[in-house]
């Protein structure tokens with residue numbers, strides 16, 4: 400018996416040493432443990448230990464697994480771990496499951512802020528991951544010579560069919576060229592018309608609600624609008640959610656499920672996208688892919704009736720930039736729906752919420768829009784006048800600072816074989832995940848002061864404020880920063896200028912406005928709650 404326990408314990412410890420150097424997938428880990436125990440069983444059954452084979456197998460199995468787990472746990476907490484010098488809560492240093500718990504509940508970015516306040520600019524947020532809240536980390540991590548995207552992204556897609564957001568280096572640059580063509584200046588004019596047409600439909604619904612005295616859930620309507628806009632922008636097709644006044648294609652359920660699954664699997668890459676033992680996760684991923692696939696098929700049957708994203712990605716202008724396969728198009732389509740619909744609609748709702756809770760800012764922004772209208776401009780219909788609205792633009796920038804819609808952003812990984820890197824004065828060893836998060840930087844008094852936690856659009860316009868642009872990364876930074884940044888900004892100004900121009904806004908009496916921020920969660924993108932408002936036509 401003793402020899403069985405001792406040999407299994409030695410095997411467990413040895414396996415841990417092996418796994419430290421060769422990160423296993425869940426399948427290889429299980430196979431390695433099973434293979435080792437089978438070999439031990441074969442040897443030990445030759446000795447006369449007085450145990451039945453099944454009993455011996457149980458002893459070996461439990462001892463190997465228990466020793467392996469204990470060895471991993473002790474190592475992660477030990478001073479020999481390469482990240483031991485960086486502070487963080489014990490549970491986070493011990494297991495990534497703590498981060499997964501926070502992500503699952505949508506509170507990751509809020510918890511990270513508390514940790515940075517407690518531990519300082521660098522926090523060990525998982526056994527092999529750090530979060531760095533320092534502007535000096537932005538370019539070394541996210542910039543052109545920064546670090547590659549790795550498992551956080553890769554784990555979430557079927558092998559071989561990655562969309563642009565998973566790519567690095569030359570492959571990324573090539574795909575980005577296609578995206579850039581679809582979002583260049585002339586294309587943006589086309590997309591502005593799509594956004595403005597959507598606003599006309601939305602305005603009609605809002606006018607009806609105003610006339611009926613009905614409470615409008617702005618979050619729900621903006622989701623309809625955002626999805627319709629992405630349909631037009633990406634596939635040249637209006638999904639018709641605003642006109643129908645309901646989510647008849649269950650778009651938001653699909654996107655929401657996808658984002659939760661994405662978030663969890665990103666933190667647990669060894670689960671892999673085939674996490675079949677958690678069927679809901681995989682179903683959520685596949686539902687969106689299948690939805691996008693249908694959109695692609697539908698779009699490919701039509702010729703280019705509009706210069707939508709497909710016109711460029713599907714290469715219908717035929718300038719030889721490389722044709723994507725239908726599967727690649729479906730992958731990019733899923734990405735467009737998630738990256739473009741949820742983000743912009745959350746940003747619009749958040750900005751309206753912040754304006755409503757800061758009436759003095761709303762009054763200034765409205766005066767600016769009214770003045771522009773009096774001189775013949777229609778920012779809700781055309782984007783060439785958007786630069787003439789500096790205060791509204793400052794409100795948008797400030798809203799994305801104080802409540803960024805991608806609060807944490809994805810991680811980058813220090814490549815194996817690099818010998819580690821120096822980031823913002825911290826030595827970060829190989830194979831460490833690094834997070835540089837907008838929410839943490841944006842609320843740091845070193846970069847935005849005074850009142851880093853308050854919505855103060857003036858900080859972007861007046862002197863006397865410490866406003867450090869390098870620390871402002873709502874769209875990320877470097878070559879993989881948001882390709883849809885200008886599109887999103889255009890969409891936000893189109894809709895918000897329209898809302899404040901045509902409607903007076905108020906909260907229903909029973910609504911507590913503080914609950915909005917309190918209940919704003921995060922599943923990669925902010926998961927905003929309902930925003931009930933009453934609309935009154937402006938005369």
Ligand code: HEM
Pocket residue numbers: 563564565575578734735738739740742743746804805808809873874875878879880881882883884886887888
């Ligand atoms: C306010 C709205 C938006 C915000 C705050 C935002 C934010 C971001 C961020 C932070 C990233 C980097 C993500 C990462 O590295 O993991 C990103 C990437 C991306 N975004 Fe946006 N986004 C917005 C709207 C849009 C829109 C409207 C589109 C249009 C389709 C879009 C398309 C993309 C794409 C394709 C990428 C990947 C870029 C690449 O890897 O080169 N986004 N976005």
